Amino acid sequence: MNDIELFSARVCPFAHRSRLALMEKNLPFTLIEINLHNKPDWFLNMNPAGSVPALRQGDFVLHESLVINEYINECFSEIPLLPQSMQKRAEARQWISYAGASFVPAFYRTLKAQDEDRQERSIAEMYRVLETLDNELKRSKGEGPYWYGWQVGLTDIAFYPWFERWILLEHYRGLKIPDQLHSLLDWIAAMQGRDAVKLGGEPVDYYIGQYAAYAAGKK
Incomplete structure (x- = not known):
């Protein structure tokens, strides 16, 4: 079973x-x-x-x-992927919801925007979302490298796949994560070091090729 x-x-x-x-x-x-x-x-x-x-x-x-x-x-209770505290679990789910409601839609709007005006507006929105994430990571992760400290969790997992695909926004829209967003960049680096991320990832060229139609507005 x-x-x-x-x-x-x-x-x-x-x-x-x-x-x-x-x-x-x-x-x-x-x-x-x-x-x-x-x-x-x-x-x-x-x-x-x-x-x-x-x-x-x-x-x-x-x-x-x-x-x-x-x-x-x-x-499967071994290796819990949510915090122990009821309040922290609720908070984690709040940010998981933010991933779906704000971060992921902003990512796709930026990737799919075709005319210059839409690209400028979507890039500005994406920067605002990144700043929100950076500020929350500063507050929530404490001394550990992940969203809620030393243990990777469902909040990290809810966001990370799009950061692995961030090369799409760099390649097609010239959008880099600003150097001043230290907490966000440190978190990305920590996630990239995870065995699960290394084993389950794909080469940069694969993503660029697979998402070319999105970037051209054909999907």
Whole structure:
């Protein structure tokens, strides 16, 4: 019953979240790659939403990365990925929500903006979001390198896949993370040193090629 299958796609940052969560928990799982341009019927029958990631454990199926990651954390108590304090857990979920509501949409608006005016506005918005993250990291992580100290958690995992793909905004929009955002840059460096990140990442050229259509406004 503990056998876990994760249906994923290399290119997808949402699926990347759940791969990271499973690897950080040191859980064995079977990784099944789904072709997002030609999803097999058996996958759509199992997961009518058709999205990745999807997790199957016996007859139980979940989709949506944040829901999957919460389930993984609750189901397997070893190596907790949320803080012990009830208030800190609530705070962590608040920032996980911010990732989906503000950070990820700003990232895609910046990547997909075509005319100069939209690019300027989206880049300004992205800078504001980065400053918000830097300020929160200064406050929350204390002496440790991760969002809530010395243990990587679901908040780190909720954001990191897009920072691995930050090269897209540099390459296509000339947008670098400002040097003065020390807390954010230190956090990115700490995440890049994680074994799970090293094992689950992709080369820069892969991302640049895979997201060319997004940057050209064709998706």
